[in-house]
Amino acid sequence: MAKVTLKNVFKYYDKNVPAVDDFSMDINDREFIVLVGPSGCGKSTTLRMIAGLEEISKGELYIDDKLVNDIPPKNRDIAMVFQNYALYPHMTVFENMAFGLKLRKTPKTEIQKRVHDAAKILELTDLLDRKPKALSGGQQQRVAVGRAIVRNPKVFLFDEPLSNLDAKLRVQMRTEISRLHNTLQSTMIYVTHDQMEAMTMGDRIVVMKDGLVQQVDSPLNLYNAPKNKFVAGFIGSPAMNLLDATVVQNGALWLSDGKIKIKLPQRLEKKLSNFIGKKIIFGIRPEDIDEKEKAAKQPQTAIVSLAAEVIEPMGNESFLYANTGANKIIARLSPDLNLQNGEEIELAFNMGKAHFFNAENEEVIN
Ligand code: ADP
Numbered sequence: 001m002a003k004v005t006l007k008n009v010f011k012y013y014d015k016n017v018p019a020v021d022d023f024s025m026d027i028n029d030r031e032f033i034v035l036v037g038p039s040g041c042g043k044s045t046t047l048r049m050i051a052g053l054e055e056i057s058k059g060e061l062y063i064d065d066k067l068v069n070d071i072p073p074k075n076r077d078i079a080m081v082f083q084n085y086a087l088y089p090h091m092t093v094f095e096n097m098a099f100g101l102k103l104r105k106t107p108k109t110e111i112q113k114r115v116h117d118a119a120k121i122l123e124l125t126d127l128l129d130r131k132p133k134a135l136s137g138g139q140q141q142r143v144a145v146g147r148a149i150v151r152n153p154k155v156f157l158f159d160e161p162l163s164n165l166d167a168k169l170r171v172q173m174r175t176e177i178s179r180l181h182n183t184l185q186s187t188m189i190y191v192t193h194d195q196m197e198a199m200t201m202g203d204r205i206v207v208m209k210d211g212l213v214q215q216v217d218s219p220l221n222l223y224n225a226p227k228n229k230f231v232a233g234f235i236g237s238p239a240m241n242l243l244d245a246t247v248v249q250n251g252a253l254w255l256s257d258g259k260i261k262i263k264l265p266q267r268l269e270k271k272l273s274n275f276i277g278k279k280i281i282f283g284i285r286p287e288d289i290d291e292k293e294k295a296a297k298q299p300q301t302a303i304v305s306l307a308a309e310v311i312e313p314m315g316n317e318s319f320l321y322a323n324t325g326a327n328k329i330i331a332r333l334s335p336d337l338n339l340q341n342g343e344e345i346e347l348a349f350n351m352g353k354a355h356f357f358n359a360e361n362e363e364v365i366n
Pocket residue numbers: 013014019037038039040041042043044045046
């Protein structure tokens with residue numbers, strides 16, 4: 001069992017502005033939790049407080065129901081993998097992986113066994129005699145993970161472990177870490193600024209901004225039901241279109257530049273009835289916009305005519321960029337889109353998939 005509980009945890013570096021602001025969460029045994037958000041939102045600070053590398057200013061941290069605020073890092077039974085790997089250059093892979101166990105005076109035969117077991121899981125067996133500089137970035141990363149595995153910790157912490165790798169290797173290592181989680185069945189807490197990494201790896205994702213937790217949810221819930229404008233725009237690539245709009249009396253939505261009017265289906269008319277005459281934010285994902293001719297005919301569809309600004313053929317799809325004046329729109333259309341820049345296109349917005357946010361507090365309108 002390895003449960004981690006944070007209760008109203010705060011971190012103040014500066015006494016006026018909390019770097020982590022009232023973080024509460026129960027992380028379950030064997031869960032893979034990802035903390036994600038833009039740089040400076042407090043992800044690493046949260047992780048470092050769990051590791052014991054940073055003091056908790058206020059609040060409580062429990063590991064398996066034991067209060068650990070004052071327990072030093074080495075006694076927390078936690079292993080952390082850092083962004084820069086922190087390998088010792090003069091030691092071999094074996095020695096790097098064995099180092100922590102030696103310090104703990106683990107018997108030699110036990111060290112041998114644990115390092116070889118971990119090397120097998122990570123496919124490092126043939127590299128045990130090499131020094132770090134004779135390894136690729138991906139291999140060095142695996143050694144850093146191996147050093148954590150041999151300790152058989154209750155909880156693994158990862159702080160942006162893949163950000164020094166190139167894009168292709170990052171995708172590969174992402175899968176490897178997910179596989180490792182399935183094999184080891186341990187609790188893992190993983191920090192990244194990359195929403196794709198978060199979506200593909202997390203059982204649950206914690207989205208943070210300015211030290212504050214915005215939403216804790218499964219990847220699909222975050223994607224399909226973002227609680228506020230920030231989460232809506234942060235999760236998903238290309239990002240959700242977030243358009244300034246005003247709700248008008250007769251069941252329609254005017255985009256803020258006043259050129260485009262979108263008819264609201266009856267269900268949404270009711271939902272937005274308290275916002276008539278008010279500004280809202282209308283969100284629609286690029287894949288929920290299609291060419292009129294290709295869209296399924298259904299009552300929830302709204303047709304909007306726009307001039308194509310830029311078309312990007314991606315091979316498996318085309319991105320269409322359009323501009324309504326105050327609002328920019330991106331749509332994911334079919335790869336065989338036959339359109340010239342500047343040409344008008346009729347687009348079908350699937351309003352069944354639309355999101356609406358209060359323009360004042362940016363919270364979702366339910
Ligand atoms: P993230 O990991 O999301 O990029 P951090 O947790 O590193 O964010 O930082 C959160 C905030 O705390 C930032 O504003 C950062 O500048 C500040 N901060 C982080 N570490 C320190 C420190 N040692 N001293 C002062 N401020 C810090």
